[in-house]
Amino acid sequence: MTTASDAAAPPFREAVVDLDAVRENIGTLAAAVAPARTMAVVKANAYGHGAVPVARAALEAGADWLGVADIAEAHALRDAGVDAPLLAWLHDPGADFAPAIARDIDLGVSSRGQLEAIAEAAASVDRIARVHLKLDTGLSRSGVAPEGWADCVARAADLEAAGRIRVVGLFSHLANTSPEEDAAQLAAFERGLDQAAAAGLRPEVRHLASTAGALRLPAARFDLVRIGIGAYGIPPFGDGTTAADLGLRPAMTLRGRVAAVRRIEPGTGVSYGHTWRADRPTNLALVPLGYADGIPRQASGRGEVWIGGARRPVVGRIAMDQFVVDVGDDAVETGDEVVLFGDPQTGAPSADEWGDAADTIGYEIVTRIGARVPRRYLGGA
16 A cells, blocks of 8 residues: 555554754755854754754754753753753743853853853853853844843953853844844844944854744844754745755654544544534544644644545544544555655645644644654664
8 A cells, every 4th residue: 555654564653753854954954054054953852853863963964053942951962962062042030050051051141130140150160151142133032122232242241351151152033024024133133243242242153043034034144043943844934835945855754553444424423523524425544643642633624644645634623642534435444554744745744734734833733743652763863
């Protein structure tokens, strides 16, 4: 029976992560943004793909830095022996920065208070803290507000002169709202860079762009771009652009085996609430993944899967552990492979298509795949 992947006998459920696809994606994006360097963002367990194996693959492909959200994620990489330059930027208000400083973890700074706390922690371990100062250029999340930026960079320059910190980077984040608003944020960032230079700061890297900005706003590349969703082969734009259009390949394939098949008659209701009833005799296939595994309930009656060489519609409500697919009169059997999403070049739906079905984005689809789904790695782990 035709399938959308190579393996003959898939397990009950699994997420197959192709590390060669990660390497290829990093290489493609690095070539596109050169001479800027690249940071592979592996926060949130590498968007659900597995932080340690993905980090290693990205570094093998030439990524210069790694990025995570919080310090715990950074420590996990250091515990695994990953010693590349590593930035963590989202901190608990009561964070203990000393262990991170001792392990050469770069720290994002979003306030004067964080700057002072990091400097004190550096003194406590007799080390120079490596910091990246973040300016809020319009995303209105973390980052030093523009009105406090001059004071923050001046204080950072004093602390650097005192040997307490090293300002390795200056950064911000685009909202990716429109070309006009991105241009306004770029201008705000450049003003912030000028203020930092006037205070005497000479950072190693200036970084503003993630995958979207890196590809569509060359002026935002500066010294370093943060490659997040692009590393995983998912387009960042939400405008119908496909991975193939960008020269990328999806790294994750979510699949399993058909758990049961049954024949039903017209009028038979399916799953909770009977939101779908058969209008003809048909065969149903039971798929053993549900919202406990990260399959969005919002995609009930809208998602599709690949079974037996064709796409099949999800019918009825997606439940905690399972959902049902209408396969018509085709000969689908218990144990047959089912692919929820993967590389659309194989015929399977993409993560973006599941995102559309759930009124969300491909980022969320891959990131939410739960711990009950084992990851299997191709291309070395």
